[in-house]
Amino acid sequence: PLHESAWKAAEASAARGAEALGRTDEGHWYLTVSTTRPETMLGDTAVAVHPDDERYALLVGVDVELPLTGRTIPVISDAFVDPDFGTGMVKVTPAHDPNDFEIARRNDLEFLDILTPEARMSENAPERFQGMGRFEARKAVVAALEAQGLYAGEKLHTHQVPHCYRCGTVVEPRLSEQWFVRMAPLAHPALQASLDGTVTFAPTRWKKVYEDWLENIRDWCISRQLWWGHRIPVWYCRDCDEQVVSRDDPTACPGCGSQRLEQDPDVLDTWFSSWLWPFSVFGWPDATDDLRAFYPTHTLSTAPEILFFWVARMVMAGYEFLGEEPFAQVYIHGTVRDKLGRKMSKSLGNGIDPLEVVDRFGADALRFTLISAAGVGTDIYLDPEDLEASFAPGRNFANKVWNAGRFTLMSLGDGPVAPPSEVDDDLELADRWILSRLSRTTAQVTRDLERFRLHEVAERLAYEFFWGELADWYLELVKPRLRGEAGEASRQAARSTLVTVFDAVCRLLHPLVPFVTTALWNRLPFPEGEGRPEDLIVAPWPDPVPIWENPEAESGLAALQELITEVRSLRKEYGVKEGRGISLEIGAVPESFRGTLDVEMRSLQRLASVESVAIGDEFQGRIGAHAVLKSGMELFLPLEGVIDLDQERARLRGEIRRLEGQLAGAEKKLANESFVSRAPQEVVERENEKARSFREQLDKLIEKLSDLEGA
RNA sequence: GGGCGCUUAGCUCAGCUGGUCUAGAGCGCCUGCCUUACAAGCAGGAGGUCACUGGUUCGAAUCCAGUAGCGCCCACCA
Numbered sequence: 001p002l003h004e005s006a007w008k009a010a011e012a013s014a015a016r017g018a019e020a021l022g023r024t025d026e027g028h029w030y031l032t033v034s035t036t037r038p039e040t041m042l043g044d045t046a047v048a049v050h051p052d053d054e055r056y057a058l059l060v061g062v063d064v065e066l067p068l069t070g071r072t073i074p075v076i077s078d079a080f081v082d083p084d085f086g087t088g089m090v091k092v093t094p095a096h097d098p099n100d101f102e103i104a105r106r107n108d109l110e111f112l113d114i115l116t117p118e119a120r121m122s123e124n125a126p127e128r129f130q131g132m133g134r135f136e137a138r139k140a141v142v143a144a145l146e147a148q149g150l151y152a153g154e155k156l157h158t159h160q161v162p163h164c165y166r167c168g169t170v171v172e173p174r175l176s177e178q179w180f181v182r183m184a185p186l187a188h189p190a191l192q193a194s195l196d197g198t199v200t201f202a203p204t205r206w207k208k209v210y211e212d213w214l215e216n217i218r219d220w221c222i223s224r225q226l227w228w229g230h231r232i233p234v235w236y237c238r239d240c241d242e243q244v245v246s247r248d249d250p251t252a253c254p255g256c257g258s259q260r261l262e263q264d265p266d267v268l269d270t271w272f273s274s275w276l277w278p279f280s281v282f283g284w285p286d287a288t289d290d291l292r293a294f295y296p297t298h299t300l301s302t303a304p305e306i307l308f309f310w311v312a313r314m315v316m317a318g319y320e321f322l323g324e325e326p327f328a329q330v331y332i333h334g335t336v337r338d339k340l341g342r343k344m345s346k347s348l349g350n351g352i353d354p355l356e357v358v359d360r361f362g363a364d365a366l367r368f369t370l371i372s373a374a375g376v377g378t379d380i381y382l383d384p385e386d387l388e389a390s391f392a393p394g395r396n397f398a399n400k401v402w403n404a405g406r407f408t409l410m411s412l413g414d415g416p417v418a419p420p421s422e423v424d425d426d427l428e429l430a431d432r433w434i435l436s437r438l439s440r441t442t443a444q445v446t447r448d449l450e451r452f453r454l455h456e457v458a459e460r461l462a463y464e465f466f467w468g469e470l471a472d473w474y475l476e477l478v479k480p481r482l483r484g485e486a487g488e489a490s491r492q493a494a495r496s497t498l499v500t501v502f503d504a505v506c507r508l509l510h511p512l513v514p515f516v517t518t519a520l521w522n523r524l525p526f527p528e529g530e531g532r533p534e535d536l537i538v539a540p541w542p543d544p545v546p547i548w549e550n551p552e553a554e555s556g557l558a559a560l561q562e563l564i565t566e567v568r569s570l571r572k573e574y575g576v577k578e579g580r581g582i583s584l585e586i587g588a589v590p591e592s593f594r595g596t597l598d599v600e601m602r603s604l605q606r607l608a609s610v611e612s613v614a615i616g617d618e619f620q621g622r623i624g625a626h627a628v629l630k631s632g633m634e635l636f637l638p639l640e641g642v643i644d645l646d647q648e649r650a651r652l653r654g655e656i657r658r659l660e661g662q663l664a665g666a667e668k669k670l671a672n673e674s675f676v677s678r679a680p681q682e683v684v685e686r687e688n689e690k691a692r693s694f695r696e697q698l699d700k701l702i703e704k705l706s707d708l709e710g711a
Numbered sequence: 712g713g714g715c716g717c718u719u720a721g722c723u724c725a726g727c728u729g730g731u732c733u734a735g736a737g738c739g740c741c742u743g744c745c746u747u748a749c750a751a752g753c754a755g756g757a758g759g760u761c762a763c764u765g766g767u768u769c770g771a772a773u774c775c776a777g778u779a780g781c782g783c784c785c786a787c788c789a
Binding site: 033035036037040048060080081082085086089090091092093097098099100157162205208209212213304305308335337341343372373375376377378379381382383388390391392393395396397398399400402403404405406407408409410411448451453455456459463464471472475479565568569571573575577578609634649658661662665667669672673674675676677678679680682683686687 | 712714715716717721722724725726727730731733735736737738739742744745746748749752753754755756768769770781782783784785787788789
């Protein structure tokens with residue numbers, strides 16, 4: 001209800017479309033406001049409108065009677081109010097709403113706390129409501145308004161209310177006294193550290209998030225009403241106004257000498273101790289050796305949701321207490337989520353028990369799986385219901401390392417191992433190849449680790465290098481040599497190479513699969529005269545060895561692989577049983593591959609499972625499987641009686657179609673004037689080379705096909 | 712409401728400075744193998760209009776804009 005003195009203004013306002021205004025049958029003016037929490041009206045100390053809202057301009061400053069309370073409160077204006085929401089008029093409850101609290105501070109309003117800590121109506125509420133719970137009071141207030149004919153009705157309004165993260169109870173804001181830390185002076189150096197690159201973030205997008213928060217820094221409430229924690233070191237004197245802040249428990253008030261001191265019942269926010277972590281773990285505030293040796297640290301690895309709570313505050317504390325940043329890099333890893341995208345958490349109970357994973361798949365499998373899933377800036381989705389799907393690959397890899405390691409140790413035997421430099425002259429293609437691959441892999445993996453590209457490390461080092469190159473090819477290639485079948489010099493060269501490579505790969509893999517690599521490395525013989533580090537975990541990280549990098553060995557072995565793979569593929573295509581010995585004929589051998597072929601003849605026979613290999617080009621008119629490799633090399637498997645000619649023709653046609661497509665693509669590019677003139681020379685050259693190779697293969701295949709058409 | 716991210720094979724995801732990408736891996740699937748390191752394995756295979764539309768460029772999964780869908784974080788209007 002409005003005081004009669006304001007009725008004139010009300011009438012004028014109503015003419016301007018003031019929606020909140022109404023009039024009783026008796027002609028009394030009143031205001032209607034809406035709320036989702038009717039009981040809070042008992043604590044209202046104003047009604048607010050927007051300063052630019054013409055409809056209500058005349059009413060600002062008038063008094064209204066607040067029903068049920070006997071109190072009179074003013075209409076005020078504040079920019080917070082949204083004129084387009086509801087009637088454009090808001091009730092203001094400073095003690096029980098954060099926004100209203102701010103409005104009250106700006107407008108010098110009263111604060112009336114009508115709730116007890118237990119969320120019952122306090123002595124500040126009208127007597128008839130005192131002691132009621134808030135929900136009970138809500139009903140009672142509505143009923144009381146209704147009884148007085150002051151209730152305008154209700155309307156559905158969907159909004160979100162804060163709930164306790166543990167018990168789900170609706171949280172009511174309530175005025176209280178808390179300790180705060182003034183943050184602006186602390187934030188400044190922490191912001192500067194990011195701006196000037198002293199502290200960097202990976203992925204880089206977190207840099208902006210960090211800086212935005214510090215630029216809009218708010219004071220930090222450090223009081224917590226919890227049972228556990230560091231108690232706030234403040235004592236209040238019961239006999240005077242003195243407050244004592246002290247490290248030691250004071251016994252008497254320094255102001256009046258009273259002994260009646262009472263410590264603040266609250267405890268400190270957990271982060272108030274956690275932000276000291278980078279140096280408190282080293283014994284700070286004592287100037288310990290550890291602190292000198294290890295502070296500042298290098299990289300902090302942490303989760304995105306505590307970037308502000310913890311990371312930013314550690315940087316602040318670092319500068320504040322030690323004058324130096326606590327770490328140079330912050331790596332923000334992904335969050336592990338369940339199938340529905342929910343963060344795995346104890347309270348949701350949607351997590352995976354790491355101990356169960358360790359039990360079923362092994363600790364290395366757990367670690368490896370998470371690393372191989374850790375794409376930069378991406379979350380990790382795992383299905384708690386299907387651990388097999390998530391962790392089997394990790395277990396399989398660890399198992400592979402174990403088996404390859406067992407084989408390595410067994411094959412090396414006991415004799416002394418020569419350092420690689422001493423067997424240099426005896427190194428064979430496979431040795432030179434794997435050393436070359438090792439050096440390149442080392443360089444790549446080191447770079448990937450430095451850039452936190454952990455999943456790339458898993459892919460390149462574990463799958464491509466260890467499994468795909470070392471286990472699948474090198475170990476297979478050197479088996480006979482390790483058995484001594486190619487002579488002692490060859491055996492020693494292979495042993496030396498294998499020890500070198502296995503030692504290095506254990507060091508590289510150690511961060512991914514620490515347990516299995518340690519178990520193997522401890523038993524790995526070391527070359528004569530080479531010092532053995534104390535333990536794998538402290539063994540120096542391998543460096544790339546540029547003199548090992550050997551493009552000829554790599555291309556030679558690649559050609560050998562292609563040859564072997566093609567033979568295997570053809571055998572399979574025509575269902576040639578494992579046991580059945582067949583012969584292989586190779587033609588058009590490139591000059592550069594002749595030497596390799598001679599030397600690796602045995603490897604070829606063994607790995608392609610062919611009984612004999614002949615070099616020649618008398619394939620014309622003969623029945624069998626034909627193929628042409630990238631280098632133009634031709635191969636022929638005489639399979640008369642086994643091969644189905646229709647199938648062979650179809651296969652050749654398929655090959656021809658594939659090559660024609662590739663050739664067409666390359667030729668189209670090369671026919672494009674602007675490609676030839678604008679693309680870098682080497683790109684054009686490469687395209688030319690591709691086209692040439694496609695054409696050569698194509699010509700040969702077409703010839704073979706036409707050869708068969710007549711048969 | 713503000714900010715950010717994602718969309719590529721049946722599934723989970725790589726693909727960095729545009730050109731070896733007619734696009735890879737693991738799992739799953741098909742075929743053949745218990746080959747004295749490994750069947751949790753070996754060998755061979757099938758499977759993709761790179762969400763859509765437009766733009767930039769000699770050239771786009773990749774860069775830009777828009778659209779659709781999915782998701783995360785922060786704030787929260789009585």
